[in-house]
Every structure is written in structure tokens, then in C-alpha cells.
Amino acid sequence: MNKDYLLFHKPFISEEEIDEMTDTLRSGWLSMGPKTIRFEEEFNKYIGAKRSVAVSSWTAAGHLTLEAFGIERGDEVIVPTMTFPATAEIVCYFGAKPVIVDVDEDTLNISLEEIEKAITPKTKAIIPVHYGGQPCDLDEIQAIASAHNLKVLEDAAHSLPATYKDKKIGTISDVTCFSFYATKTLSTGEGGMICTNNEEIAERCAIMRLHGINRDAWKRYSEAGSWYYEVVAPGYKYNFTDLQASLGLPQLKKVDAMWEWRKKIASRYFDGLKNLDLIKLPVVKSDRESSWHLFPVRLNLEMLTKNRAQIIDELKNNNVGVGVHFMPVHQHLYYSETFNLDDKNFPVASAAFPRLMSLPIYPGMTDQSVEKVINTVTDLLNKFRR
Numbered sequence: 332m333n334k335d336y337l338l339f340h341k342p343f344i345s346e347e348e349i350d351e352m353t354d355t356l357r358s359g360w361l362s363m364g365p366k367t368i369r370f371e372e373e374f375n376k377y378i379g380a381k382r383s384v385a386v387s388s389w390t391a392a393g394h395l396t397l398e399a400f401g402i403e404r405g406d407e408v409i410v411p412t413m414t415f416p417a418t419a420e421i422v423c424y425f426g427a428k429p430v431i432v433d434v435d436e437d438t439l440n441i442s443l444e445e446i447e448k449a450i451t452p453k454t455k456a457i458i459p460v461h462y463g464g465q466p467c468d469l470d471e472i473q474a475i476a477s478a479h480n481l482k483v484l485e486d487a488a489h490s491l492p493a494t495y496k497d498k499k500i501g502t503i504s505d506v507t508c509f510s511f512y513a514t515k516t517l518s519t520g521e522g523g524m525i526c527t528n529n530e531e532i533a534e535r536c537a538i539m540r541l542h543g544i545n546r547d548a549w550k551r552y553s554e555a556g557s558w559y560y561e562v563v564a565p566g567y568k569y570n571f572t573d574l575q576a577s578l579g580l581p582q583l584k585k586v587d588a589m590w591e592w593r594k595k596i597a598s599r600y601f602d603g604l605k606n607l608d609l610i611k612l613p614v615v616k617s618d619r620e621s622s623w624h625l626f627p628v629r630l631n632l633e634m635l636t637k638n639r640a641q642i643i644d645e646l647k648n649n650n651v652g653v654g655v656h657f658m659p660v661h662q663h664l665y666y667s668e669t670f671n672l673d674d675k676n677f678p679v680a681s682a683a684f685p686r687l688m689s690l691p692i693y694p695g696m697t698d699q700s701v702e703k704v705i706n707t708v709t710d711l712l713n714k715f716r717r
């Protein structure tokens with residue numbers, strides 16, 4: 332690897348995670364056990380939800396949530412197109428229909444008008460995605476949901492920590508699901524968390540994450556446990572593990588410090604790039620705070636001689652790694668063919684996608700690296716000015 336190459340993302344792992352992992356390996360308890368329980372408790376305390384249930388991924392968390400909502404074949408669930416396909420695929424697991432809708436021009440979060448237009452008698456739930464970490468218009472979404480008796484599952488894969496009107500994301504809707512995937516703001520390699528104030532939903536998810544067993548299997552094997560257990564429903568193998576908790580516990584202690592680091596980088600990008608007319612910077616609404624999982628900019632292609640792919644290649648050649656988030660769900664082969672989706676019904680996302688480029692933003696990134704991104708993006712784009 333070229334040592335001057337600035338990676339798009341780097342995990343923020345220190346000696347604490349290594350020590351905690353070593354302790355777990357020496358303990359002989361590798362799967363779901365006491366550290367998983369501690370991680371759930373501490374995460375729950377940090378968020379301020381009634382219950383937090385740890386699982387193997389966001390995808391597992393979303394699947395279990397829709398199961399607890401009682402989603403069935405033929406139901407409809409509203410999903411924004413600007414997301415990772417997992418948000419839509421969990422609806423398909425039930426033979427239900429993900430009703431894909433367009434997003435807001437400024438934030439690329441789900442459009443309120445499009446939600447209203449998509450509601451039918453079959454609609455059962457809405458899954459707003461906090462794109463890049465910026466919370467959606469949750470008050471308005473809740474008002475629509477209440478008026479139509481719909482459930483809300485927040486896709487907060489990007490938004491730990493983030494706030495909406497001074498409330499932490501994770502405390503607001505029926506259920507909020509977080510992701511601890513490798514690149515996320517708190518990482519356990521793979522992992523997810525279901526946060527809810529509804530005891531019944533939490534209990535159902537806790538049972539279904541481990542084969543539908545009516546008590547946690549880890550207790551069976553501990554001294555406090557017994558050999559007896561009962562299966563109350565055909566559940567899934569979606570449990571979290573103490574190996575993952577070994578990363579999660581120390582990461583949780585520094586989650587606010589990691590957020591501060593991201594906020595500082597975002598603020599520097601705003602300042603350093605504000606006069607560059609060749610890109611559109613993210614728009615953040617004043618009543619909420621983004622986690623800054625992503626810093627997505629949109630290229631002003633009309634003023635450039637190169638397209639997004641060529642610009643990304645040029646940035647790479649100049650040792651700056653960038654990402655693209657996301658190819659809209661309605662453009663993926665399966666979704667466009669199965670649900671007969673066309674760009675013309677998604678004007679905002681379809682226009683945004685070819686312009687989108689996410690700049691590196693992560694704790695551990697030095698001031699020098701941030702300046703390098705600002706200077707390289709500015710110089711290269713000016714070089715390709717039409």
C-alpha cells in the first residue's frame with residue numbers, strides 16, 4: 332500500500348479494544364454472554380431508550396423489527412430510494428412490497444410529500460433513513476404515521492450519535508435500528524442494535540434473535556442456567572456475540588469523542604470548500620445534528636469536463652480515496668424490474684446520484700489529511716473546469 336494514500340475509511344481501534352478482546356478470548360466465552368448483556372445495558376443508557384437488543388447486523392435488526400410489527404405477505408412498507416438495499420430487502424423477506432419513494436433535494440432524506448402520495452390501504456410502516464447521519468423530519472413523519480396508523484422503523488445505520496430537536500436518535504420512533512458494520516461510527520466489525528420504548532417489541536425481538544427460544548441460551552450454559560429451554564416460535568440465528576461486545580464496549584466509551592472528531596472535520600470541510608462553485612456541500616437543518624458518518628458532496632457536472640467516475644479516478648491517482656453513497660434502490664436491477672421503477676418517478680435521487688461523492692471523514696484523520704483533501708479536490712476540480 333502506498334503510504335501517502337489517504338484511505339476513505341480507517342477503523343479507530345486502540346489498545347483498549349485489543350485488551351478487551353484478549354480478555355474475552357481468555358475467558359472461554361465467545362458467543363452471546365455477559366459482555367453482550369453489558370454492552371446492551373451501556374448502549375441503552377447512552378441512548379436513553381427503554382430497551383436495546385443487540386443483534387448480528389442492521390439487516391437482522393430491521394428484519395426482526397418488521398416481524399415484531401407483524402408485517403405479512405401483501406403489506407406495503409415505504410422506503411426511500413437513497414439508501415443501501417438492505418433497507419428495502421428486509422421488506423421483501425415477508426413477501427411484502429417495498430414502496431420506494433424519492434427524497435428531498437437538500438438533505439436526500441425521504442420526502443414527506445412522496446410518503447403521503449405512496450400511502451394506500453395496504454401500507455403498514457415507513458422506514459425513514461437518516462442519510463449520511465442527518466436525521467429525517469421525524470415530527471412530520473410521526474404525524475403522517477399516526478394519521479394513517481402506521482409503524483415507524485428509523486434506519487439509523489448512519490446516525491450514531493445524532494440528535495433531532497435535542498432528542499437523541501434512538502429514543503423517538505417505535506423502533507430505531509443501528510449498524511455496527513466495519514465502516515460505521517461505532518464498529519464491532521459486524522453488528523446491530525434495536526432500540527425501542529415498547530417492551531413487547533423488545534421482548535419479541537430478543538426471543539426471535541435466537542431461534543425463538545424463550546430464554547437466553549447463554550444462561551443455559553452458565554452456572555446460573557439450566558438445561559431446559561422452550562422454543563415458542565421459529566426464530567432466527569441473529570444473536571450478537573461477546574467477541575463483538577469486546578469491540579463495542581470500548582468503542583462506546585469514546586463514541587462522543589469520535590463524534591467531536593467528525594464534527595471538527597465537517598466544519599473544516601465547510602470552511603475550506605465554501606467558495607468552490609464546482610460542488611454543492613451538504614445542507615443540514617438547524618434543529619438537528621448529524622453524526623457525520625458521511626460527508627457527501629454533489630459535483631456541479633455542468634461546469635466540469637469530466638464525469639464523476641473520472642474525477643474519482645483522478646482523486647485516487649492523487650492519493651485521495653472517496654466513496655459513493657448510494658446508487659438509488661430503484662436503479663438496482665432487481666427492484667427496477669420487479670417493481671417496474673423508472674428514473675422519471677425519482678427525479679431528485681436520479682439527478683443526485685451521478686454527482687455524489689463522499690469525502691473521507693473519520694476519527695484518527697489528521698488536520699494535514701483534511702487539508703490535503705480540501706486542496707486536492709479544489710485543485711483537481713478547477714483543472715477540469717469547463
Ligand SMILES: Cc1ncc(COP(=O)(O)O)c(C=O)c1O
Binds near residue numbers: 390486488489
Ligand atoms: C442506510 C443503511 N441501512 C442499512 C445498512 C445495513 O447494515 P448492516 O451491514 O449492519 O446490515 C447499511 C449498511 O451499509 C446502510 O448504509
